[in-house]
Amino acid sequence: MRLRGILSIGLAMILAVGAVSAATAQPRAAQQHSDCHARTLILSAMPVELSPILTKEKVHKTFVIDDRAFYQGRLRGHRVILALTGIGPVNASQTTRTALSKLRCKSGAKKIHSILFSGVAGGDWIGSVTVPTRWTKNAGKKFYGVDHHLLRVARRVAHHVKRAHLKQSNGAGDPMCACVADPDTVMTVAVTHKPRIEIGGKGQTTDPFSGKALPCVPGAGDVFGCDPCPRDKRLSEEAPDKGQKLARFASPEFLTGYSSSSGKGYVAEDEETAAVDAVAHRHHVPFLGFRGVSDGGGDPLGLPGFPFQFFFYRQISADNAALTTLAFLKAWHRH
Numbered sequence: 048m049r050l051r052g053i054l055s056i057g058l059a060m061i062l063a064v065g066a067v068s069a070a071t072a073q074p075r076a077a078q079q080h081s082d083c084h085a086r087t088l089i090l091s092a093m094p095v096e097l098s099p100i101l102t103k104e105k106v107h108k109t110f111v112i113d114d115r116a117f118y119q120g121r122l123r124g125h126r127v128i129l130a131l132t133g134i135g136p137v138n139a140s141q142t143t144r145t146a147l148s149k150l151r152c153k154s155g156a157k158k159i160h161s162i163l164f165s166g167v168a169g170g171d172w173i174g175s176v177t178v179p180t181r182w183t184k185n186a187g188k189k190f191y192g193v194d195h196h197l198l199r200v201a202r203r204v205a206h207h208v209k210r211a212h213l214k215q216s217n218g219a220g221d222p223m224c225a226c227v228a229d230p231d232t233v234m235t236v237a238v239t240h241k242p243r244i245e246i247g248g249k250g251q252t253t254d255p256f257s258g259k260a261l262p263c264v265p266g267a268g269d270v271f272g273c274d275p276c277p278r279d280k281r282l283s284e285e286a287p288d289k290g291q292k293l294a295r296f297a298s299p300e301f302l303t304g305y306s307s308s309s310g311k312g313y314v315a316e317d318e319e320t321a322a323v324d325a326v327a328h329r330h331h332v333p334f335l336g337f338r339g340v341s342d343g344g345g346d347p348l349g350l351p352g353f354p355f356q357f358f359f360y361r362q363i364s365a366d367n368a369a370l371t372t373l374a375f376l377k378a379w380h381r382h
Contacts, residue, residue: 083152085160086119086126089372090142092134092319094224095269095361096166098276099369101129109278113145116274123373124380128159131275136184136252136322137260143326161197161333165372167364168250168317169353170340174215174242174363176371177315177338178205179250184321190249191324194333198246200379201335204371205244213242213367220362223268224276230362238345238363244371248314250336252321270361315340337371339364 091097104127106120118129128150132142143162150158170177178201181190215238218231263273272279320336327334341364342356350356 083154083156083158084126086128086150086158087376088143088146088150088159088162089122089127089129090132090139090162090164090319090323091129091166092132092139092317093166093270093361093365094131094272094275094279095220096365096368097129097131098221098230098269099366100165100372101275101277103373104129112149113141115142115145116278117146117150118275118278123376125376127376129275131263131273132319132323133261133263133273134271135256135259135261135318136254137256137258139319139322140326141260143323147326147330147332157330157332159332161194162323162327163197163334163372163375164320164323164336164338165368166317166319166336166338167341167357167361167368168315168320168338170315170338170343171245172240172242172345173238173340173343173356173360174213174217174240174345174367175340175343176213176242176244176367177248177250177340178244178246178371179248179313179315179320179336179338180246182250182252182321182324182336184252184254184325186251187249191321191328193324193335197333197335197375197379201244201337201375202246204374204378205246208244213244213370214363215240215242217360217363218366221269221276224266224272224274224279226276226279230276231366235359236347238360239347240345242363242367245314249312250315250317250320250338251311251313252317252319254318270358335375337368337375339366339368339371341365 089100101118104120104122106118108119110117115130130142132139147159152158181192183190216234217236219233219235221230264271265273269276315338317338324334341360342353346356350359
């Protein structure tokens with residue numbers, strides 16, 4: 048009896064000590080990973096697309112992985128990471144894979160729980176923002192859908208479109224990323240219609256670069272540059288081969304491979320979104336894309352489509368895509 052009692056007391060003490068140890072160890076484990084929170088990855092291809100979003104983000108940390116800069120912080124109530132993919136589907140795929148494979152917690156858990164894309168595209172009406180429900184990168188042979196929960200929030204934003212304050216006048220922008228003034232300080236013309244958010248339809252991503260990764264050019268401005276304009280501090284001396292790289296953008300493939308989607312059954316046509324969607328799909332990460340129309344109808348100047356409309360109207364289309372993305376984040380936070 049006495050031995051049994053001693054053993055019972057000893058066992059109770061061991062269990063009690065174990066429980067105390069587990070209770071004290073749990074906060075330490077939680078503290079070890081407290082800096083790792085699930086975040087929304089927001090991608091854009093060009094500086095002109097990401098700059099208006101980055102200026103609204105409270106950046107807490109900037110880091111570089113595989114020569115790609117990532118800006119971590121808070122935006123409209125969300126923990127986010129912003130990044131440029133670069134132009135073209137190869138760059139878009141590589142950047143998305145890099146983010147999903149290397150942005151992880153110490154425990155190995157994914158740091159990215161959802162992905163948004165904000166950019167410009169060919170479409171119906173300049174300045175309007177399209178949100179296709181599915182995307183293809185092989186001319187319709189296979190489609191990748193978007194997340195229906197995210198799409199539901201986007202529909203609510205579109206229903207209250209006035210809250211997004213979409214612009215009708217086009218700003219001259221900051222083509223060389225001089226950051227001497229607000230990109231909308233100087234206005235050019237107003238499109239002939241009231242831009243709106245359009246939910247639904249098919250989007251297409253094309254590859255005019257034949258499977259090659261088109262390089263960005265440090266210090267080359269809001270289209271061909273490597274950094275969002277607020278972070279573009281590089282001097283021209285940092286890119287001695289700038290002229291050679293820029294020459295690639297003047298190739299016939301670049302000028303003819305990207306065109307307006309009018310009349311082709313697609314509400315948006317670009318060079319990145321389906322590539323990002325495909326990678327997100329493989330990793331089971333929710334995705335949604337916002338594309339402001341830069342070349343399409345409603346042009347009071349009558350410019351002959353891409354690339355002329357793109358270079359002239361890229362600011363209003365990028366701004367409206369960014370405004371829609373920000374309105375979405377705000378509505379999503381409330382939801």
